[in-house]
Amino acid sequence: MSLTKKRIRAQAIQLNRVFLRPLATSSSSSSATPLPSTSPSPNSYIPHPYPYPHPPYPMSSPLSPSGSSSGPPPIRFLRKRSPLRSALLLLLFAATFGALWLLIQPKEVDLARYAAGREAERQSPFGHTPQRPGPPDRRPSPSAKQEEERPRPAVPDAPTVPSSSPPPEEEEDEDDEDSATSPVHPVWEDPKLYRFPPIxxxxxxxxxxxxxxxxxxxxxxxxxxxxxxxxxxxxxxxxxxxxxxxxxxxxxxxxxxxxxxxxxxxxxxxxxxxxxxxxxxxxxxxxxxxxxxxxxxxxxxxxxxxxxxxxxxxxxxxxxxxxxxxxxxxxxxxxxxxxxxxxxxxxxxxxxxxxxxxxxxxxxxxxxxxxxxxxxxxxxxxxxxxxxxxxxxxxxxxxxxxxxxxxxxxxxxxxxxxxxxxxxxxxxxxxxxxxxxxxxxxxxxxxxxxxxxxxxxxxxxxxxxxxxxxxxxxxxxxxxxxxxxxxxxxxxxxxxxxxxxxxxxxxxxxxx
Structure with a gap:
């Protein structure tokens, strides 16, 4: 073996001692980091406290004299392959699926009740109208039954004396029957187009x-x-x-x-x-x-x-x-x-x-x-x-x-x-x-x-x-x-x- 190969091998052995050497435990100081017995130079690296790969953190750590524990808190019930963890994940999946199922269900709407409520709002004396100065009319709107029972004014009889000119002949229209049966809706006017009287x-x-x-x-x-x-x-x-x-x-x-x-x-x-x-x-x-x-x-x-x-x-x-x-x-x-x-x-x-x-x-x-x-x-x-x-x-x-x-x-x-x-x-x-x-x-x-x-x-x-x-x-x-x-x-x-x-x-x- 040549001299060059011997030097390379010696350096490799020394590097293995520095980087891959197990942690030397000491009863007097648990946190002390041991140095290698021999060092090729004063500038050598300090070994990591744990060998690579790192061992897992302990699930429970003893409290330090100051009262605080070192490392992450213990979470035993969430560790891998835990029955409780599997049960929690299954419960979360079931709750999510149930919420989505409820959201996609069709909603049942009581159209008759909705129409009655809208009609009551429309007939309300307070609906969408401001209070003008002075006592407003607070009488309730009459119901449909009261409107039917309200007495109508009597229609006067036709005059006995014939008029001098004959009445005009009424033209028959095919749409008369349709117009008589269809309700008449008032023409809606845009409030933004309202014209005020003079100020x-x-x-x-x-x-x-x-x-x-x-x-x-x-x-x-x-x-x-x-x-x-x-x-x-x-x-x-x-x-x-x-x-x-x-x-x-x-x-x-x-x-x-x-x-x-x-x-x-x-x-x-x-x-x-x-x-x-x-x-x-x-x-x-x-x-x-x-x-x-x-x-x-x-x-x-x-x-x-x-x-x-x-x-x-x-x-x-x-x-x-x-x-x-x-x-x-x-x-x-x-x-x-x-x-x-x-x-x-x-x-x-x-x-x-x-x-x-x-x-x-x-x-x-x-x-x-x-x-x-x-x-x-x-x-x-x-x-x-x-x-x-x-x-x-x-x-x-x-x-x-x-x-x-x-x-x-x-x-x-x-x-x-x-x-x-x-x-x-x-x-x-x-x-x-x-x-x-x-x-x-x-x-x-x-x-x-x-x-x-x-x-x-x-x-x-x-x-x-x-x-x-x-x-x-x-x-x-x-x-x-x-x-x-x-x-x-x-x-x-x-x-x-x-x-x-x-x-x-x-x-x-x-x-x-």
Missing amino acids: EEEKPREIDLRWWVENGATWFLETIPALRDAPPPSSVGCTNSLSHGPLLLIAVFSTAKSWEKRDLIRVLGRQGLGEDMEKEVQFRFVVGRTGDKQWEDRLRLEMDRYGDILQLDFPENMDDGKTYQFFRWVGERPEGERPRFAMKTDDDTFLVLPNLLNAISSLDCSQNIYFGTSWGACIQNCYPFYMRGMAYGLSWPLIRWLTVANLAYDEYRSTEDARTGSWFLSLPEGEQMFVLDLERRLGDHDGISIPINSGTVALHAMKSNWLWAEIGVQVMKAWAQEGKEYLFTRSGAVQTRALPSAEEVETEASAS
Whole structure:
């Protein structure tokens, strides 16, 4: 054997000793790793504690002195070829197969019961109709048997004197028999294509808000002593002139981070105002305290630049008193800056200013007026009458009455729009309350019953900036397609109209 072969063989033997040598156990130190007896060089590898391949981990390990066991926890019942493991797998397979079998079974539907339920919903007096101001008709719908038993008016006898001209001959039609037996279905009209009457025809009417307390309302029914004891709104004066203040103060509720939406409203949301209405209509973006220094600094720069942001000394919130704090701020304005009407709206609402101003410019600000829409509000078995929070407003006497009362925290928190409507349940005795409910003229832009045309007053729920701008442009195009100018001027406004008296309200109710 040559010298080279001997060296290679010696190195192979040494490598076998290093890498394949069994672990030498020692009673003194179980974790000690033995080194080979001879090492070819100081840089030799340390052997692995276990020979290759590794033996399986022990099923149970003794606890170490520190109280923790080494290695994975014992799972004896899941080891291979365990009867319990086989039983569990069989049970899981059976449960999966049973669930799939139930899913593919045909469902039995009681069509008669379903049809009866749909018919009851269709004939219900409350089905898919909003509560209009005033007591609605809560009489139950007559049944089919009652309709058959209802007495019919007597048919008068034919006249004895013959007429001068003979009656026209009736032409026989082959389809008469078919038309007589087939039911006549009413023509369905798409609510999105509905055309509103002129906005000037919308009139406020007196309403008894206590009616809902006795007929179905369940929330916010308590009387607030601070409002009862406050000076009545009728004692607060208001003149319909610019000397009292602007016609309308629009408060757009926003947040510090919604600066892009505020820029859109400054450019697109103020469209439709004539030059003579610049001082009559004011915008304020109402925000609260954010607690973030970066956004507070940016908001302060925006306030210095535009001067149309009102930051309340109150934490930013939606239903925790922001609306009441705003109305209190309005009620504390000095003379000459007191608006005749103030309204709250959201920054995802597009206001059609020409229609809005046409609706309120002729109202008497000295009356207790509450305007907005109750279309879609939860009134039946929910709250007393209220206007939805997308856009609603109050006249100056009501604002001042709320300011002087100085409500406690529990009296203005919770759902802000329903809470606002509940305040008027505490009006002092003898105070008249008028509401201007514009109903379907205001609503969500994607609502199936909300048209978008020249009669719309406000559209809601445009969260993204591009959608808000798109809906606004769509409204303006609808005006142009109908040949109307998207503009409101004082010269074209309706003269101040008197509110209806109690006799006129009763006459209109009896006629309807």
